[in-house]
Amino acid sequence: MSLSSASSSLLRACARQQLPTSRAAIASCQQRRGGATASKSSFDSPFTSAKESSNYKVPDFSKYASKKSPRSNQVFSYFMAGSLGLASAVGAKATVQDFLVNMSASADVLAQAKVEIGLGAIPEGKNVIIKWRGKPVFIRHRTQGEIDEANQVDVTSLRDPEADQDRVQKPEWLVMLGVCTHLGCVPIGESGDFGGWFCPCHGSHYDISGRIRKGPAPLNLEVPSYNFPDEDTLIIG
Amino acid sequence: MAGAIASALYQGLFRRNAVFLSTIFASAFAFEIAYDTGSNKIWDTMNRGRQWKDVKHRYTVQEEEDDE
Numbered sequence: 001m002s003l004s005s006a007s008s009s010l011l012r013a014c015a016r017q018q019l020p021t022s023r024a025a026i027a028s029c030q031q032r033r034g035g036a037t038a039s040k041s042s043f044d045s046p047f048t049s050a051k052e053s054s055n056y057k058v059p060d061f062s063k064y065a066s067k068k069s070p071r072s073n074q075v076f077s078y079f080m081a082g083s084l085g086l087a088s089a090v091g092a093k094a095t096v097q098d099f100l101v102n103m104s105a106s107a108d109v110l111a112q113a114k115v116e117i118g119l120g121a122i123p124e125g126k127n128v129i130i131k132w133r134g135k136p137v138f139i140r141h142r143t144q145g146e147i148d149e150a151n152q153v154d155v156t157s158l159r160d161p162e163a164d165q166d167r168v169q170k171p172e173w174l175v176m177l178g179v180c181t182h183l184g185c186v187p188i189g190e191s192g193d194f195g196g197w198f199c200p201c202h203g204s205h206y207d208i209s210g211r212i213r214k215g216p217a218p219l220n221l222e223v224p225s226y227n228f229p230d231e232d233t234l235i236i237g
Numbered sequence: 238m239a240g241a242i243a244s245a246l247y248q249g250l251f252r253r254n255a256v257f258l259s260t261i262f263a264s265a266f267a268f269e270i271a272y273d274t275g276s277n278k279i280w281d282t283m284n285r286g287r288q289w290k291d292v293k294h295r296y297t298v299q300e301e302e303d304d305e
Contacts, residue, residue: 072243078251082261089265
């Protein structure tokens, strides 16, 4: 106990003795440095004394310094940074887009997913059933009387209220998927209580616009996306 | 003169970071369109007469003749 207290007091004394000398050394250092910077040009190293300054002469770079204004140099730097940002943004966008396009369906798949039908071969008042993506598609060339009949129906009284003009692009051509919305049977054309389609599986009756009128089916027959590129061609898909 | 342009650019584009960033994205959009159009044009001139759109009319005319 006494030994340890003696050693600690010795240490403290040492520290107290050392402190003034080191402080003095630092002060002299600073003094020397301050004096040097004051006497020499701004291109000389601040870490040398005046005596040895000739050995540590820093070259004069003023020849290489920009003659332009600081603002124009700043604008140039920002412009380069912005250009890098622009190039990165375009590159990142192109990379992401390439990956996403790669995931979408290719041209041959898209071509197979379409069906083209010549409408000239379908007489008025006749049904045609074609296969599209493994499902039957009904195409009916409706007579004017059938169109009027489809338009006369009070839409609000229907189970799945849908006006006839919302289901067709040209009123004389009714295009819809031949899959009963109840359990997926294929309805029979030109039959049923409403002059449209009749599903034999569970007795759903569809009218001449393919809307559900009677029976268990909850929804109207689905209309695929289609278009008419010219007067007598129909493309489904 | 150059100093005036530089300070106008600085005040207009670089001073506010939001403006700087929006400028970058807007010009990236414009640059992409210009770059795509330009490179497609170069590609088409290098491959003139060899692409489907250049030779399509020959074959479509033939098909119509076959149909008739």
